[in-house]
Amino acid sequence: xxxxxxxxxxxxxxxxxxxxxxxxxxxxxxxxxxxxxxxxxxxxxxxxxxxxxxxxxxxxxxxxxxxxxxxxxxxxxxxxxxxxxxxxxxxxxxxxxxxxxxxxxxxxxxxxxxxxxxxxxxxxxxxxxxxxxxxxxxxxxxxxxxxxxxxxxxxxxxxxxxxxxxxxxxx
Amino acid sequence: xxxxxxxxxxxxxxxxxxxxxxxxxxxxxxxxxxxxxxxxxxxxxxxxxxxxxxxxxxxxxxxxxxxxxxxxxxxxxxxxxxxxxxxxxxxxxxxxxxxxxxxxxxxxxxxxxxxxxxxxxxxxxxxxxxxxxxxxxxxxxxxxxxxxxxxxxxxxxxxxxxxxxxxxxxx
Numbered sequence: 550x551x552x553x554x555x556x557x558x559x560x561x562x563x564x565x566x567x568x569x570x571x572x573x574x575x576x577x578x579x580x581x582x583x584x585x586x587x588x589x590x591x592x593x594x595x596x597x598x599x600x601x602x603x604x605x606x607x608x609x610x611x612x613x614x615x616x617x618x619x620x621x622x623x624x625x626x627x628x629x630x631x632x633x634x635x636x637x638x639x640x641x642x643x644x645x646x647x648x649x650x651x652x653x654x655x656x657x658x659x660x661x662x663x664x665x666x667x668x669x670x671x672x673x674x675x676x677x678x679x680x681x682x683x684x685x686x687x688x689x690x691x692x693x694x695x696x697x698x699x700x701x702x703x704x705x706x707x708x709x710x711x712x713x714x715x716x717x718x719x720x
Numbered sequence: 721x722x723x724x725x726x727x728x729x730x731x732x733x734x735x736x737x738x739x740x741x742x743x744x745x746x747x748x749x750x751x752x753x754x755x756x757x758x759x760x761x762x763x764x765x766x767x768x769x770x771x772x773x774x775x776x777x778x779x780x781x782x783x784x785x786x787x788x789x790x791x792x793x794x795x796x797x798x799x800x801x802x803x804x805x806x807x808x809x810x811x812x813x814x815x816x817x818x819x820x821x822x823x824x825x826x827x828x829x830x831x832x833x834x835x836x837x838x839x840x841x842x843x844x845x846x847x848x849x850x851x852x853x854x855x856x857x858x859x860x861x862x863x864x865x866x867x868x869x870x871x872x873x874x875x876x877x878x879x880x881x882x883x884x885x886x887x888x889x890x891x
Contacts (some may be wrong), residue, residue, distance in 0.1 A: 551886070554878050558735055562870035563727075568735035570742030572889065578766040578773065579888025598749040603773055679889060696883070698875035699733035705869040707725055712867070715722070717750025718743065718850060
């Protein structure tokens with residue numbers, strides 16, 4: 550097994566979680582095992598059904614059924630911390646080849662846990678595990694640690710035309 | 721059925737084809753039908769195996785078994801034109817809810833067909849079909865026509881560390 554790298558997909562454009570899903574699909578096609586941890590989001594996203602379609606795919610949500618708009622509640626913090634602990638275990642154990650921490654940057658932005666806690670979890674991963682962190686607002690320290698960083702930059706978005714999130718496309 | 725929109729994923733960063741794959745997976749999870757046309761690439765990518773795993777997923781390649789490095793050959797042009805014709809039929813027919821024209825921008829950049837030919841195909845699509853165009857070098861006219869555009873901007877890439885394309889991650 551080769552070394553696993555750390556990817557960060559950040560920025561304000563569409564395509565971050567979607568790229569993580571695409572990488573998951575490609576990895577599974579190549580016979581790899583994938584764990585997809587979804588922070589912030591606890592709603593019924595279409596991708597949750599992927600476990601029924603794909604082998605070696607695990608998805609778990611560490612968010613509530615609504616977004617955080619202003620201040621996070623104690624419950625938001627508790628769920629996110631529990632999620633980070635779980636992801637820490639998954640990363641150390643190394644049973645999964647590709648591990649996604651979806652919207653982890655947003656969880657960090659809302660201070661659901663500290664940057665130090667996240668960096669410790671990432672640095673402690675089994676060497677062969679490939680890791681993906683997604684979400685707006687990736688901090689400089691995470692970018693410094695990462696091996697690959699893409700900024701998804703919004704050039705044009707249809708929500709300005711009044712198009713709301715649609716099942717199978719955004720959620 | 722609602723209106724389908726045109727997405728463009730461009731820029732020099734990793735995540736364009738991957739985002740299109742992720743959107744395909746999400747759409748399939750929501751019961752939609754997906755046609756994934758892959759221009760330029762004719763190599764054995766892991767995602768080709770997705771047809772065995774996913775229902776309602778069709779993938780077809782319109783490229784050769786090597787990249788175009790300098791000038792495209794007549795064969796490159798013939799395969800790409802055939803591909804554009806095929807995608808035109810798929811888009812008009814409207815049998816698939818989500819249609820991906822992967823690396824179409826690169827095919828255009830190499831002048832395998834003209835911008836006018838591509839725009840005609842896109843403008844002629846069945847109204848409900850959601851379309852994704854990927855690849856570096858999206859021209860202004862395509863961006864103008866699109867409803868959603870994300871630029872995947874490379875901030876950091878591990879190929880500078882000498883990491884080559886790996887099965888299940890890049891291919």
